[in-house]
Amino acid sequence: xxxxxxGSYIASKRKALGxxxxxxxxxxxxxxxxxxxxxxGICLPDVSLxxxxxxxxxxxxNEFLAGEDLIKEDIPKQSEExxxxxxxxxxxxxxxxxxxxxxxxVIYFLLACGMVLWKTAPGLSYVGPAGDLxxxxxxxxxxxxxxxxxxxxYRTDNSHEKIDLILYGYEDGHLKDMTIIDSxxxxxxxxxxxxxxxxxxxxxxxxxxxAASKRSGRSPETIEILNDVEGAGTLRHDVVMMKENVHIxxxxxxxxxxxxxxxxxxxxxxxxxxxxxxxxxxxxxxLYALSFRVGWA
Numbered sequence: 619x620x621x622x623x624x625g626s627y628i629a630s631k632r633k634a635l636g637x638x639x640x641x642x643x644x645x646x647x648x649x650x651x652x653x654x655x656x657x658x659g660i661c662l663p664d665v666s667l668x669x670x671x672x673x674x675x676x677x678x679x680n681e682f683l684a685g686e687d688l689i690k691e692d693i694p695k696q697s698e699e700x701x702x703x704x705x706x707x708x709x710x711x712x713x714x715x716x717x718x719x720x721x722x723x724v725i726y727f728l729l730a731c732g733m734v735l736w737k738t739a740p741g742l743s744y745v746g747p748a749g750d751l752x753x754x755x756x757x758x759x760x761x762x763x764x765x766x767x768x769x770x771x772y773r774t775d776n777s778h779e780k781i782d783l784i785l786y787g788y789e790d791g792h793l794k795d796m797t798i799i800d801s802x803x804x805x806x807x808x809x810x811x812x813x814x815x816x817x818x819x820x821x822x823x824x825x826x827x828x829a830a831s832k833r834s835g836r837s838p839e840t841i842e843i844l845n846d847v848e849g850a851g852t853l854r855h856d857v858v859m860m861k862e863n864v865h866i867x868x869x870x871x872x873x874x875x876x877x878x879x880x881x882x883x884x885x886x887x888x889x890x891x892x893x894x895x896x897x898x899x900x901x902x903x904x905l906y907a908l909s910f911r912v913g914w915a
Contacts, residue, residue, distance in 0.1 A: 783801070
């Protein structure tokens with residue numbers, strides 16, 4: 619993100635409203651020095667202030683993160699870029715907390731056990747859902763208003779060299795296709811921690827999947843769904859996601875979530891662990907599941 623561009627945009631919107639830095643700061647419960655730093659591009663506001671700041675300035679989250687007014691045609695592309703940046707923000711925060719945790723752990727073991735070496739436990743390799751109240755999830759839902767947002771965090775260790783994102787497609791409970799929609803390297807230190815997000819657009823019949831590590835973002839992959847299905851717009855949709863973190867190991871595949879489309883009450887909830895089988899008890903309708911697989915390059 620371009621901090622100077624965003625800062626100039628904040629300043630221009632504030633001035634257009636006839637507000638001083640002090641007045642804007644008061645509205646947000648901050649100091650005018652903080653506002654000055656934002657507008658000079660020294661730093662961004664805390665993520666927790668994004669929504670309130672945008673409300674005061676009369677702009678959208680997408681425009682704030684882009685640092686400019688957006689026309690309707692630019693919003694989808696900018697939304698994708700913004701969500702990758704949000705994932706990076708979340709991972710940087712996690713990294714800071716992790717470093718503090720590691721330092722405290724070392725001190726504890728040195729004092730209690732006389733140990734001089736601390737090693738990361740294998741159990742720290744995981745994939746799991748971002749909390750519904752997490753700042754990243756709330757921001758993502760505001761960027762993709764009216765769509766179902768599924769956001770997950772992951773962390774791998776040096777026994778994992780790549781991640782595959784796989785999409786399963788079912789019709790009336792029968793597996794129709796399985797496609798690797800993205801595959802990326804995780805062997806570098808800065809690539810072992812990141813986020814995966816899927817956005818289901820039930821009006822446009824699209825599923826967009828994207829991933830971001832601490833240092834880089836993947837290009838979003840968009841999959842057209844319900845192709846050639848008559849009356850697709852009348853189908854009911856249900857979203858089922860994993861509920862807790864899962865420890866991962868090489869060769870392991872974890873179903874993150876699925877979106878199901880059915881007529882009326884024909885849909886039956888399918889356990890996530892059943893996805894991948896040739897046949898599932900989902901009833902009549904269509905089901906699209908996103909899987910996360912770790913392995914060797």
